[in-house]
Amino acid sequence: MSVTATKAVPETSDKWEVQVRKGCLELAILAVLWSGRLYGLEILRRLEEGSALIVPEGTVYPLLNRLKAEGLLASEWVEADAGHPRKYYKLTAVGRRRAVHMAEFWSIFSANLDSLLAPLRKEER
Amino acid sequence: MTEADVAQKEIEKYLQELRAALRALPAEQASDIVEELRSHIVEKAAASGETTPAAVDSVIADLGKPEDLASLYLIDDLQVRALASRSPLLVLGSLFRWASLSFAGFWVLTSSLVGYFLSGALVCCALLKPIHPRTAGLWMIPNGTDYEVSLRLGFGSVPAGSRDLLGWWIVPIGLTVGIGLFLLASQCGLWCIRRLRRASPIGTH
Numbered sequence: 569m570s571v572t573a574t575k576a577v578p579e580t581s582d583k584w585e586v587q588v589r590k591g592c593l594e595l596a597i598l599a600v601l602w603s604g605r606l607y608g609l610e611i612l613r614r615l616e617e618g619s620a621l622i623v624p625e626g627t628v629y630p631l632l633n634r635l636k637a638e639g640l641l642a643s644e645w646v647e648a649d650a651g652h653p654r655k656y657y658k659l660t661a662v663g664r665r666r667a668v669h670m671a672e673f674w675s676i677f678s679a680n681l682d683s684l685l686a687p688l689r690k691e692e693r
Numbered sequence: 694m695t696e697a698d699v700a701q702k703e704i705e706k707y708l709q710e711l712r713a714a715l716r717a718l719p720a721e722q723a724s725d726i727v728e729e730l731r732s733h734i735v736e737k738a739a740a741s742g743e744t745t746p747a748a749v750d751s752v753i754a755d756l757g758k759p760e761d762l763a764s765l766y767l768i769d770d771l772q773v774r775a776l777a778s779r780s781p782l783l784v785l786g787s788l789f790r791w792a793s794l795s796f797a798g799f800w801v802l803t804s805s806l807v808g809y810f811l812s813g814a815l816v817c818c819a820l821l822k823p824i825h826p827r828t829a830g831l832w833m834i835p836n837g838t839d840y841e842v843s844l845r846l847g848f849g850s851v852p853a854g855s856r857d858l859l860g861w862w863i864v865p866i867g868l869t870v871g872i873g874l875f876l877l878a879s880q881c882g883l884w885c886i887r888r889l890r891r892a893s894p895i896g897t898h
Contacts, residue, residue, distance in 0.1 A: 607732070608732070608733050609737055624755075625733075625755045625756050626757035626765070629729065630762070630766045630769055633726065637769065637770070654732050655725075655728070655729045655732060
């Protein structure tokens with residue numbers, strides 16, 4: 569999959585940034601679903617609003633499908649006023665546990681990395 | 694034809710191509726995916742007011758080519774099933790798809806195929822030994838001044854000067870090594886698929 573082909577990714581972003589974003593996407597999806605059910609387009613919009621996670625749309629739907637197959641998400645079709653049905657996703661109990669676990673890991677990981685990066689930041693000033 | 698009709702036609706064309714590319718999935722699952730993306734395209738294209746062909750084009754461009762999108766679903770599906778059932782057919786199916794996408798996948802597929810093939814040959818040889826006691830087995834066959842080692846299933850005669858290396862030992866050894874190799878090939882395949890899944894949230898690439 570060539571992520572660089574997506575117009576949303578800024579030109580300056582290199583492969584590393586793309587990998588970091590990809591690696592965080594699963595956690596970000598579980599996080600936006602934490603407070604309730606959302607359908608695909610809402611999930612995409614939350615991801616774009618709430619973070620620097622510029623997400624190639626074509627990867628989010630298959631990822632939602634996979635998270636569902638792994639039992640982390642459940643889905644249901646809801647007839648909307650908009651005239652077309654929407655497929656809503658919500659966290660399962662397993663998904664909630666996984667999200668908590670990932671969030672804990674992320675806190676420790678990012679704190680450690682931050683302290684490693686402290687000298688670089690001083691230099692910059 | 695109005696603009697809205699053209700836009701609608703474009704949506705249908707995209708979804709038809711997607712459905713065709715998803716034909717390997719169970720019909721119900723494919724419909725679910727197609728309907729979800731229809732919902733996405735319809736809503737996003739209408740977000741700016743009118744559903745124009747240009748709006749549809751831009752939404753579709755963001756989703757990517759139908760074949761690419763479908764292949765992400767298919768890889769995931771095969772991997773999930775291969776990991777759940779451990780069936781060698783699903784493992785190979787998953788590896789085939791991976792191999793079509795990357796060089797690493799090609800090597801893993803080739804090694805798995807060699808593993809399964811050797812395993813099959815050893816088990817066949819062990820099973821055929823009682824039927825062809827004089828000709829089946831692991832043979833040293835003269836080849837010019839040199840010797841070559843050959844696993845023979847016992848069809849046809851053995852060239853003069855050859856030596857049966859294992860005799861009846863081929864039965865227990867062939868079965869043990871053959872089954873061991875079969876398990877090893879499956880495990881290695883599954884291990885690679887699992888690593889591949891961890892490497893990216895979507896699957897390969």
